[in-house]
Amino acid sequence: MKRIYFLLVMLASLNFISGQEIDSDLVLIKQRLDSIKSYEALIKLDVDISFINMPSKYGKVKYKQGESTKVTSQDFIMLPKRGLDLTLNELFQHPFITLDRGEDKHKDVICKVINLIPTSSKSDFSIATIFMDTKAKRIVKSEISTKMEGVFTTSLDYKNDVDVLPRAIEVQFAVNSIKIPLRFLGKETEVDRKAIKQEGSKSGKIFLTLSEVQIAR
């Protein structure tokens, strides 16, 4: 509860400093997410990138308030840099202002769309667009333009109208294709990094499916 008050005070003070409104629906959603003390779930990861063939991977996801989300697996896994922050802690780490962008439809749901613009240079994103289902009080889509890692578009699907955490997450991003012969012996070991970088980028997706979700409030 103290944390929620702290958040409200922080947002109010940010509002005072910047003279900009912090969207009230976003604050409500954040409060709802902050009621989660910890959660645990089984996670299934599927990669859809044209030049990567990978079987479904399985692991465990663990979150504890005040700590970052942890994913463990016995296999080799590739985790998207964005998309696992289900409690929005990363977005709220540094101050920002919000801009109301009106309404838009996402998967037959009328959503309120807002832009998040960071006011601190420490923030690792330059702008984020959030689609909020205000009725269900949850985020259904986000587009985060990071400063270093490109744009991540995350789409969240929920099992029912009341769940606070999604059951399926789709993360879309841009990736550079690669062409490297994996041989240690012979001349093929030489790799032209410049040529690889010049190949351009392709769109990739990763699908995360959560099951057996256990939430502690």
Next chain:
Amino acid sequence: MHSTNRFKSLIRQGTSMISLIRSEIYKISKQSKTLYAIAAILIIEGFVIMSAYYQGAGIIDLLLDNLKDSFEFRGNLLNGNLIIYLILNSLWFHIPLILMIIISGFLTSEYKDKTIETVMLQPVNKFYFILSKYIVSIAFTLLIVLILAVSTFFISYWIFGYGDLVVYLDGLNFFKSDDAFYRLINAFLSGSITMIFFSVVSLTLAVVLKDATKTWIVAAIFLICSNLLLKIDFNNDIINELFFSKLTDSWQYFFYYEIPYSTIYFKNLLLLGYSVLVMIIGILIFKRRDIQ
């Protein structure tokens, strides 16, 4: 009465063949070149393991460099399965070259030491003599591939442990550890057919050329050309599918994400056919030629 004689003759021929094979095995086991072949294989393994130990992490890092912006990685890709795959790649050149040198020596050394003349003075059938050489050469090839496979699996898993395998073949292919093990085992089995082909070719070259140095040079050129021809597109489907050099990479097909079994079976069967053909040519040349 006639059939009984024929049966006795067959028994005699069989016994003679077994004796010749035993004699060839004895010769090989006593020759130092057999130990050199095994030592060469272990040295190649050592080099690959050493380079993987020192450079492996860097290579993996480079391989996944473009994905680092979007992904975080959990788990170890520099594991036993990757090392086995890297050693398996010595089937492209290093292992067939060693086999061709050693196996051609099985016959050229007999010409050089003139022991072949001594053997031919005995009541030994030339056909059985050269056939036994081919049989023992094939067995020797299989033994070398077996030693390579067993030592590779043992050392790699022992030092680097288990884990997912990543291979760059028409994209980045990731295989789970047990799937990787299955693919690697089958690749060694398939690769042994390719090795048999090169061994049979080298023995046939020894039949034709007799001289050790000439045979080594021609065998090396044959192997290099075969590797080069494999990469050339002849713009003709029949040549691209049936030419011998296009059949020597069947073992690599186990690392496509979806294994093309029919292509692998086709390539291996046809390569076995080529091996038999080359063997028949070698036997015919040897039979018609006088031993001087």
